[in-house]
Amino acid sequence: xxxxxxxxxxxxxxxxxxxxxxxxxxxxxxxxxxxxxxxxxxxxxxxxxxxxxxxxxxxxxxxxxxxxxxxxxxxxxxxxxxxxxxxxxxxxxxxxxxxxxxxxxxxxxxxxxxxxxxxxxxxxxxxxxxxxxxxxxxxxxxxxxxxxxxxxxxxxxxxxxxxxxxxxxxxxxxxxxxxxxxxxxxxxxxxxxxxxxxxxxxxxxxxxxxxxxxxxxxxxxxxxxxxxxxxxxxxxxxxxxxxxxxxxxxxxxxxxxxxxxxxxxxxxxxxxxxxxxxxxxxxxxxxxxxxxxxxxxxxxxxxxxxxxxxxxxxxxxxxxxxxxxxxxxxxxxxxxxxxxxxxxxxxxxxxxxxxxxxxxxxxxxxxxxxxxxxxxxxxxxxxxxxxxxxxxxxxxxxxxxxxxxxxxxxxxxxxxxxxxxxxxxxxxxxxxxxxxxxxxxxxxxxxxxxxxxxxxxxxxxxxxxxxxxxxxxxxxxxxxxxxxxxxxxxxxxxxxxxxxxxxxxxxxxxxxxxxxxxxxxxxxxxxxxxxxxxxxxxxxxxxxxxxxxxxxxxxxxxxxxxxxxxxxxxxxxxxxxxxxxxxxxxxxxxxxxxxxxxxxxxxxxxxxxxxxxxxxxxxxxxxxxxxxxxxxxxxxxxx
Amino acid sequence: xxxxxxxxxxxxxxxxxxxxxxxxxxxxxxxxxxxxxxxxxxxxxxxxxxxxxxxxxxxxxxxxxxxxxxxxxxxxxxxxxxxxxxxxxxxxxxxxxxxxxxxxxxxxxxxxxxxxxxxxxxxxxxxxxxxxxxxxxxxxxxxxxxxxxxxxxxxxxxxxxxxxxxxxxxxxxxxxxxxxxxxxxxxxxxxxxxxxxxx
Numbered sequence: 148x149x150x151x152x153x154x155x156x157x158x159x160x161x162x163x164x165x166x167x168x169x170x171x172x173x174x175x176x177x178x179x180x181x182x183x184x185x186x187x188x189x190x191x192x193x194x195x196x197x198x199x200x201x202x203x204x205x206x207x208x209x210x211x212x213x214x215x216x217x218x219x220x221x222x223x224x225x226x227x228x229x230x231x232x233x234x235x236x237x238x239x240x241x242x243x244x245x246x247x248x249x250x251x252x253x254x255x256x257x258x259x260x261x262x263x264x265x266x267x268x269x270x271x272x273x274x275x276x277x278x279x280x281x282x283x284x285x286x287x288x289x290x291x292x293x294x295x296x297x298x299x300x301x302x303x304x305x306x307x308x309x310x311x312x313x314x315x316x317x318x319x320x321x322x323x324x325x326x327x328x329x330x331x332x333x334x335x336x337x338x339x340x341x342x343x344x345x346x347x348x349x350x351x352x353x354x355x356x357x358x359x360x361x362x363x364x365x366x367x368x369x370x371x372x373x374x375x376x377x378x379x380x381x382x383x384x385x386x387x388x389x390x391x392x393x394x395x396x397x398x399x400x401x402x403x404x405x406x407x408x409x410x411x412x413x414x415x416x417x418x419x420x421x422x423x424x425x426x427x428x429x430x431x432x433x434x435x436x437x438x439x440x441x442x443x444x445x446x447x448x449x450x451x452x453x454x455x456x457x458x459x460x461x462x463x464x465x466x467x468x469x470x471x472x473x474x475x476x477x478x479x480x481x482x483x484x485x486x487x488x489x490x491x492x493x494x495x496x497x498x499x500x501x502x503x504x505x506x507x508x509x510x511x512x513x514x515x516x517x518x519x520x521x522x523x524x525x526x527x528x529x530x531x532x533x534x535x536x537x538x539x540x541x542x543x544x545x546x547x548x549x550x551x552x553x554x555x556x557x558x559x560x561x562x563x564x565x566x567x568x569x570x571x572x573x574x575x576x577x578x579x580x581x582x583x584x585x586x587x588x589x590x591x592x593x594x595x596x597x598x599x600x601x602x603x604x605x606x607x608x609x610x611x612x613x614x615x616x617x618x619x620x621x622x623x624x625x626x627x628x629x630x631x632x633x634x635x636x637x638x639x640x641x642x643x644x645x646x647x648x649x650x651x652x653x654x655x656x657x658x659x660x661x662x663x664x665x666x667x668x669x670x671x672x673x674x675x676x677x678x679x680x681x682x683x684x685x686x687x688x689x690x691x692x693x694x695x696x697x698x699x700x701x702x703x704x705x706x707x708x709x710x711x712x713x714x715x716x717x718x719x720x721x722x723x724x725x726x727x728x729x730x731x732x733x734x735x736x737x738x739x740x741x742x743x744x745x746x747x748x749x750x751x752x753x754x755x756x757x758x759x760x761x762x763x764x765x766x767x768x769x770x771x772x773x774x775x776x777x778x779x780x781x782x783x784x785x786x
Numbered sequence: 787x788x789x790x791x792x793x794x795x796x797x798x799x800x801x802x803x804x805x806x807x808x809x810x811x812x813x814x815x816x817x818x819x820x821x822x823x824x825x826x827x828x829x830x831x832x833x834x835x836x837x838x839x840x841x842x843x844x845x846x847x848x849x850x851x852x853x854x855x856x857x858x859x860x861x862x863x864x865x866x867x868x869x870x871x872x873x874x875x876x877x878x879x880x881x882x883x884x885x886x887x888x889x890x891x892x893x894x895x896x897x898x899x900x901x902x903x904x905x906x907x908x909x910x911x912x913x914x915x916x917x918x919x920x921x922x923x924x925x926x927x928x929x930x931x932x933x934x935x936x937x938x939x940x941x942x943x944x945x946x947x948x949x950x951x952x953x954x955x956x957x958x959x960x961x962x963x964x965x966x967x968x969x970x971x972x973x974x975x976x977x978x979x980x981x982x983x984x985x
Contacts, residue, residue, distance in 0.1 A: 160796060272808055341815040349808055353793060375815060379823035383830065387922065396911050396918035398830075404843040404915035409833050413826065664787065675787055690792050706789045709796035718795060719808060727795050729802040732953075773940055778949040 161687060162708040169686055172712040177269065177682035180736060188736040190274035191682055195281050196260030197578065202285055203253035208645070209292065210244035213237050215642050218602075222635035224623040234619035235302035236321075240295050242305030243325065246421065247332040248288045250563060254428035255280075255339040257570065258367040260578065262343055264673035264680060265361050267352030267689040269717050270733045272345035273338075275740045275775060280338035282744030287331020290752060294324040301325035304617065306418060307388070309399040309410045314392045323392060323755040329385035330751055333378045336424075340374035343367050348722050352672065353707055354691040355725045361671045362445065365452050366431025369459040373420045373427070376463065381417035384410060394758050408473060415466035423462040425559065427455060429566035430497055433519050436569055437501045439669040440516035441508025444695050447500035454493035461490040471539050472546045480539045487537035491530060498523060513667075514588030518569030521596045525561025529554060532607065547617075550610025556603045568595070568648065575652070576666045580678045581659030587651040594644035601637025605630040670695035675704050688718050691725070714782035732783040739775035746771045801953040803875060810960050817967045820930060824971050827926055828978055831919045835982060843914040847983035849906035856899050857976045860969045863892045871962035874955045879945065882958055886942035889965065893935030900928055907979075920979055927975055934968050937961065 161169055179189040189195065216237055220228045229237060263271045271277050294300055301321045303312040312322040347368045351360070360368075387398040388410070397403035399410055438445040445451065467475065467483040501523065510516060532554040536542045545551060568591070575583050609630050614621065621627055665674035674697055676685055687706035693699030710716050710730060719729040746767040753760030778784035804810050835841050870885025903924060909917035941961055945954060 162791070162794070162796070273812055337819055341812055341819070344815045345808055345811045348811055372818075375819045376822045379819055380826045383823060383826050387830070387918075390911075390918070390922070394911065396922070397913075397915045398834075398918050398922075400915065403913075404834065404838045405918070406834060406837050406915070409830060412833065413830065416826070687789055687791070688795075702788055704787045704789050705792040707793045707795050708791045709794040709798070716800075718798075719802070719806065722805075727798060728806055730795060730798045730800050731802075731808055732800065769936060776940070777944070780949075784949070 158711050158713045160708070161710050161712050164712065166686065169712065170681070173683040173686060174681065176712065176715055179682065184738065185736065187741050188278075188738040190270070190278050190734060190736050190740075192259050192263050192271040192274060192277060193578075193680060193682075193684075195274075195277050196256055199252060199256030199259055199281050199284070200578075202281075202288065203249050203256050206244050206248035206288055207253070208649075210241050210249055211642055211645060213241040213244070215638060217241065218635040218638040220619065221621075221631050223632060224625070224628050225620050229619060231619045232302065235617075236295060236298075236300040238617055239301045239304055239325070240291070243291065243301065243328065244288075245559075246305055246425075247328065248284075248291070250425045250559065251332070251336055251421070252284055253567060254367075254370065254425060254563070255336060255343075257432075257567075257574070258343055258370075258428065259339060261574065261673055262346055262364055262367055263350070264577075264676070264684055265364050265671050266347060266350060266355060267672045267675075267685060267691065268346065268350040269684045269688075270715070271342050272350060273342050273734075275734050275737055276338045277342055278737075279740035279744050280335045280342075282741050283331055283338075283747060284335035286744060286748040287328050287335065287751075290331065290748070291324060291328040294320070299324055301328075306414050308414075309388065309391075309407045312388060313399055317392075320755060323389055326385040326389040326392075327751050327755055329381055331748075333382045333385075334747070336374050337378050340371040340378075343371040344375070347371075349719045350717055351720055351725045352689045352691050353718070353720060353725060353727050355720075357723055358448070359691055359694045359696075359725075362434035362448065362451055362455075363428075363431035363671075366427050366434070366455055369455045370424055370427045373424050373459055373462060377417045377420035377424065380413050381421075384413035384417070387413075389755070393755070408470070411470050411473065412466070415469045416463070418469065419466040420462045422558070423458055425563045427458060429522070429563040430455065430494075432566045432570040432573075433501060433522060434497075435669075435671065436515045436519050436566070436573055437504050438695075439573070439667050440511050440513060440519075441504045442511065443504065443508040444670070444698075445500060446503040446507060447496075448694065451497050451500050454496045457493040458490060461486060461493070465490060468537060468542070471542045484537050484539055488534055491534055494530060498527065513572075514583070514585055514592060515569040515573040517589065517592040518565045518572065518595075521592060522561055522565035522569070525557055525565060525596075525599065529557025529559075529561050533558060545610050547615055548610035549606040549614045549616060552616055553603050553606035553610060556606070560599060560603070565595070571648075573667065574673075575655070576662030577673055577678045577680070579656060579659070580662055581655050582662050582666060583651050583655045583659060587647060587654070591644050591647045591651060594640055594647060598637050598640030598642070598644055602634055602641050603637070605634045605637075609634070665697065670698040672696060735779075735781055735783050737775060737779075739771055743768060743771035743775055801956050803956050803959050804963070807956050807960065809957065810963065813960050813964050817964070821967070821971065823926065824975070827923050828974060831923055831978055831982075834915050834919050838915065841916060841985075842909065842983050843916040845909040845913060845917065848903070848908055848920070848980055850980055852899055852903040852906050853976050853980040856896060856903060857972065859892065859896055859899065860972050863889070863896075864966065864969060866892065867962050867965045871959050874958035874962070877952060877955050879950060882955065883942070883945050886938065886945060886958065889962075890935070890939045890942050893931070893938055897928075897932060897935060900924075900931065904928075916983075923975060923979060927972060930971065931968060934961075934964060938965075 179185055179191050179194050220226050299320050301324055303322055307325050310316055347364055390396040391398050397405045399405045399407055434445050434451055464486040468487045471480055536554060572583050572588055609627055614627050662678045664677055672689055687708060690705040690707055715733040715735060716730050717733045718727050719731050720727045750760060750764030750768055753764050866888045870889060873881030873885055907920055911918050911921035938961060
């Protein structure tokens, strides 16, 4: 046991003040300063979270536009909307944008906003790292899209297989752009993962023991661990690829002892957990939504949490099923078939828990629940085609066909985007203080559900008919026209549902019904504060005595007193029992994370053009980091 | 929502050591992800080792002395590191200053020896896949080492300023904790780089 030292008790505490004085004091301490410098320097997890969410949705829109372009190109045989070269860039940009700039970041973004609120703390752990993470994500995304606008967009597919991505077959900068975009986004994701782990472990409200943690928070904790253990692999992959291209190393050069399958191993060791990095947060959202709209606690809390953890572990044992077509030893193939089927078990358990909750509850069919039901239908279909392709003989037949395209869009859009949009309807009132329109929401859902299925179901059949992925066109004799036209029509309907969503958001921001603190009568702590939450989240840190705190004691929130009102302070508690043990300062705003991100960006982009960027690019980063960590003499620093 | 105060945290301290501090858990998370990075790099090395009939492919194994010297220094550095950790727990500013200076000097010394390690790898990164992967693995650990050394030097300077308040002692213990990871991470790399090519 470490020794602890208490400081003399001279400062003003929250129990010295009445409620209005306390709020005024806390706003003074925690608010984001006005002016552009203040905004750039903010470390408020809600401000950063909102930026993260908006940016990720902007990339969704960009990736979606590319999808529509591809569907227009493929809507009939031998169309000439996109040239073959541009088509290669477009599908690569679509996949890379959706995976690295939308799906993973948007899930992190919601966590950045909601995990601190749901565990009842005032800011995320390492808030400056959080600000840095956002800037790096933004700069990385802009770098990728800026390159695309200058005809240097990657054209090697979202998994950039060697030797196609090697210097020999890709002599331009396109593959370097892809590799460095990976580095940007993985740095951003790793940073958020560290913050989430520490926030959940150490900053939970008093009494929020392990079995009282909201399931969404559990899901984000598991996801954070997946990020910690999966992302290093792709960073090593992208770094070695860029080294091969820039300084003539031979990792993937067969003639000099390198090996192309090494790339696939490194990529998919990340790439398969990546699917769960996107899917597990979505299941966490579903658990929250199901409980709220079924009007009862979710059935099988322990089963769901253990399923999440089991999914996390199992997700690291599946990567080779992406490589069945590479001629693996039969024993290896069989093992990975078995593990791929095994992971359906915890996902299935969760689905049964949700169905049981809805069965036993009194479901209120509002828009968020509609999206959950849509998720269950679509995801189950995607899961079933997943079990099909887990089997080597089927996989060999449909590998690299539209069957696989259909499968992973059912899993990713059904499994992640539907819950995400449901969660957006659910949490929008908390973020903005206003409800999204229910009527537009229903239109949004039905257009999305119908459009999605018309758009993607025919791809299963096209795949079985032999249509390969990533072809920019096909000849009329193939007989794929009608199904492709149907698919494109569905795609346009699906895209329209997002236009409607954007309209709903803009409309409701101004005219939406006022939400109040807890418009859905939900049970978790984010609803115990105002909508939108004040800069300090909670005027006093809650005490949790029940898994569904707001249902346990309606209208009354037990809280702790005794925190400082002279400096930003968060309460740290023990990992398992959430017993408070330290009042730790939380960093104040700083411009250094932005400056560090700029220096890092110069380093990353410069190194594409000259290896010397590693030499001259390092001192500015080091200087910015020292500026970041050097105490500025504030109370937060000196305590 | 009505609030009922049920508990006071008036008496809690404003910082803690080890698992009672936020930064310690942050260091743990970074150790996890960096450890994973090393594990993947080792796996990549072993993969290339397994698929190539001859290893090293077309050069001699590294000379043993720089890596062995480093390993000895790393292992011995655990002692002053632990002493620094202990004086920091006692809030002994003078002891911490001395300990941090010693650790900074050791870190810089290791970086110098690391230069010799590169020079005695007996291969180049662009010679063949063996050369690429040994330069990569050693480069990865050098980045890791250099970062920690710079961090230690900055912390040393900090402890000579007015900012050397009580909470900084907790930072010193976290720094010491992290150094142990730098040492532990090196040991398998030493075996990998210097001994696998001799099998």
